[in-house]
Amino acid sequence: MTHMELARVAQAGNEAVPLPEFDTIVVLDFGSQYSQLIARRVREAGVFSVLLPWDTEWTDVAPLQPKGIILSGGPASVYDPGAPSLPAWIIREDVPLLGICYGMHLLAHHLDGEVEPAAKREYGPATIDVTQSCALFHDLPPSLDVWMSHGDHVTRLPSGFLGIASSHNAPIAAMSDGRRFGIQFHPEVVHTPLGRDLLRNFLVDVCHCRTDWTATHFVDSAVRQIRKTVGENRVLLGLSGGVDSSVAAALIHRAIGDRLTPVFVDNGLLRLGEAELVREVFDRAFGMKLIFVDARDRFLGRLQGIVDPEEKRKIVGDEFIRVFEAQANLHGPFEFLAQGTLYPDVIESTAPDTNAAVKIKSHHNVGGLPADLPFSLVEPLRYLFKDEVRDVGRTLALPAEIVDRQPFPGPGLAVRIIGEVTWEELDLLRAADAIVREEIDELGQSAGVWQCFAVLLPVRSVGVMGDYRTYGRVCAVRAVSSEDAMTADWTRLPFDTLARISNRIVNEVRGITRVVYDITSKPPATIEWE
Ligand code: XMP
Numbered sequence: 001m002t003h004m005e006l007a008r009v010a011q012a013g014n015e016a017v018p019l020p021e022f023d024t025i026v027v028l029d030f031g032s033q034y035s036q037l038i039a040r041r042v043r044e045a046g047v048f049s050v051l052l053p054w055d056t057e058w059t060d061v062a063p064l065q066p067k068g069i070i071l072s073g074g075p076a077s078v079y080d081p082g083a084p085s086l087p088a089w090i091i092r093e094d095v096p097l098l099g100i101c102y103g104m105h106l107l108a109h110h111l112d113g114e115v116e117p118a119a120k121r122e123y124g125p126a127t128i129d130v131t132q133s134c135a136l137f138h139d140l141p142p143s144l145d146v147w148m149s150h151g152d153h154v155t156r157l158p159s160g161f162l163g164i165a166s167s168h169n170a171p172i173a174a175m176s177d178g179r180r181f182g183i184q185f186h187p188e189v190v191h192t193p194l195g196r197d198l199l200r201n202f203l204v205d206v207c208h209c210r211t212d213w214t215a216t217h218f219v220d221s222a223v224r225q226i227r228k229t230v231g232e233n234r235v236l237l238g239l240s241g242g243v244d245s246s247v248a249a250a251l252i253h254r255a256i257g258d259r260l261t262p263v264f265v266d267n268g269l270l271r272l273g274e275a276e277l278v279r280e281v282f283d284r285a286f287g288m289k290l291i292f293v294d295a296r297d298r299f300l301g302r303l304q305g306i307v308d309p310e311e312k313r314k315i316v317g318d319e320f321i322r323v324f325e326a327q328a329n330l331h332g333p334f335e336f337l338a339q340g341t342l343y344p345d346v347i348e349s350t351a352p353d354t355n356a357a358v359k360i361k362s363h364h365n366v367g368g369l370p371a372d373l374p375f376s377l378v379e380p381l382r383y384l385f386k387d388e389v390r391d392v393g394r395t396l397a398l399p400a401e402i403v404d405r406q407p408f409p410g411p412g413l414a415v416r417i418i419g420e421v422t423w424e425e426l427d428l429l430r431a432a433d434a435i436v437r438e439e440i441d442e443l444g445q446s447a448g449v450w451q452c453f454a455v456l457l458p459v460r461s462v463g464v465m466g467d468y469r470t471y472g473r474v475c476a477v478r479a480v481s482s483e484d485a486m487t488a489d490w491t492r493l494p495f496d497t498l499a500r501i502s503n504r505i506v507n508e509v510r511g512i513t514r515v516v517y518d519i520t521s522k523p524p525a526t527i528e529w530e
Helices: 003-011 035-044 058-064 088-092 102-110 195-206 215-230 243-259 274-285 296-303 309-331 343-350 386-395 423-441 495-508
Strands: 024-029 048-053 068-071 097-100 114-130 143-156 162-167 174-176 180-183 235-238 260-266 291-294 336-338 376-378 451-465 468-482 488-490 512-517
Touching: 024 035, 024 058, 035 048, 035 195, 048 058, 058 088, 068 102, 068 195, 088 102, 097 102, 102 114, 102 143, 102 174, 102 180, 143 162, 143 195, 180 195, 215 243, 215 376, 215 386, 235 243, 235 309, 243 260, 243 274, 243 336, 243 386, 260 274, 260 309, 274 291, 291 309, 296 309, 423 451, 423 468, 423 495, 451 495, 451 512, 468 495, 495 512
Parallel strands: 024 048, 024 068, 068 097, 097 180, 235 260, 235 336, 260 291, 336 376, 468 512
Antiparallel strands: 114 143, 114 162, 162 174, 174 180, 451 468, 468 488
C-alpha cells in the first residue's frame, strides 16, 4: 500500500458526522483566544458542540445539522484588510445565530448596520442594562455584570434588529431580530457571572436543543458507534496508563470485549508502582486480556551513554514503536488501531492560520505512532475535551488514581534524569518522586497542583549525617499550577510540606543528600527540565 492509501484507510474509522444522536451547535472560530472555551461552555450546558474554522463551507457544516451557530470573537476589526469575513451561508441558511463581539460586528457589518472604532479600547468589567425582554435574557436580572474586550462596536442596528441591552460605553451592547443575536460582551468567561445562564437560554430557548450531552449518554452512543465501525474485527491499543489511553481502553472494551487487545509496555522509565497499578486495574479489575511487555532491558540498553534530551526522546519513541509493532505481529492480525486522540488535538490540526508552533521539545507518546501503520484508526475520544474524558472515565468506573492522573511525559523518567539514564539512577529517582507525590497528595486538590515530581540532577554535594560526611546526589522538586500546561507557575507549597519532603528524601533515599525547590515559571522555563 502507498502512503496515500494508508492515510485513507487511517481515516476510515472516523465518521464525518461525529455523533449524530446529539443536537449539535457549531461554533465558528474567528481567532479568539476563547473559542475553545465557548465550545466547552456549550458542552457544560449539556449540548454537543463542534468548533470549526470560520471559513468552513456549508457542505461541511450541513451534515452536522446544527441547531444553532455561534460566531466567536476575534482579534481583527471588520475594516482590517484580509480580516475574516462572514461566510455567505450564515445569512442564507436559516439557523439561529449568536455573534459574540467580533461575531456581532461581522453580522452588523454584513447586513446594513454600522460598526465603528470606539473612542478607546474597552477591556474589563462592565455592567449592561437589559432594554428589551427577549429569549436570550430569559429569567436573568435587568442588569448584568459582564466582561468586555473590544476596540470596535456597533453604532447602527441592521434593519429588522432591535437593541436589547446597553452599557455605558456601548449603547448597543446586544441586538436581535428574534432569531439572530449579537452581544458585545463575552458570556464564556468566568468574569461574566451569569454568562452560562445566558448561553443556556440561547441553546434551549432559542435553538430548542435537548440537553442530553452527558457522560452516560456519550458512553451509550460511543459503544454503539464502536460496534458499528469495528464489526467483528479486532482492535489493538497501546495502553500507557495515562488518562486518555485508559479511558479509550475501558470504552472500547465495553463495546467489543476481548476483541480489544491492550498492550502495555514497561519501558523501565515508569514511576513507582505504575506498572503494577495498570495491571491491577485493567487485568484484574476489568478482566481485560492485557499484553504486558517487559521491555526494560531493551530501552535501558539503547539509552546507555545518551545524555542529549532530544536523543533520549527519539530513542524512547522509536523503541516504543518497534516493541509495539512486534507485539502487533505476534498477536495479530488486527484491522484497527485505537488511539486516545482528544478534541484539542483535532482542532489544532485543522485550525486556520496557524503557523506550526516553534518546536521546543518533540513530544513522543503512545499517540505519536506513525501514520503509516497498516491499520484503520478508532479514536472514540476525538470529540472530547480533557475534563469530559475524565467524566467518561468515572462513568466507566475507572478508579481515581487513573482518572485524576497527572500528565506524564512519554519518555517518562528518562527526561527527569539529567544526564545518562541508568538502573541505579532510576531507582533513586523513583523513590524520591514517590515521596514528593505522596506528600503533595496529602494537601488535596486545594493546593492547586497541576503536576509535581522529582528531578535527579547530575550534581554531587557534600553533607553531614550524624558524625559522617556524606557526598551524594542533588534532587530537585518541581510542583506547578497550570490550566493547560501551555503556561505554568511554580506552586507556593507550604513550607512544612517542603520541609517534610526534604527530610524524608534525604533520610529515606540513600544516595540523595540535598533537595532543592524549583521556583521558575513557564515561560521562561518549561515544566519538565529536559
Ligand atoms: P513542558 O516541559 O514542555 O511540558 O512545559 C508541558 C507538558 O507536557 C508534558 N510533556 C510531555 N508529554 N511527551 C509527552 O507526552 C513528552 O515528550 C513530553 N514532554 C513534556 C509535561 O509533563 C507537561 O505536562
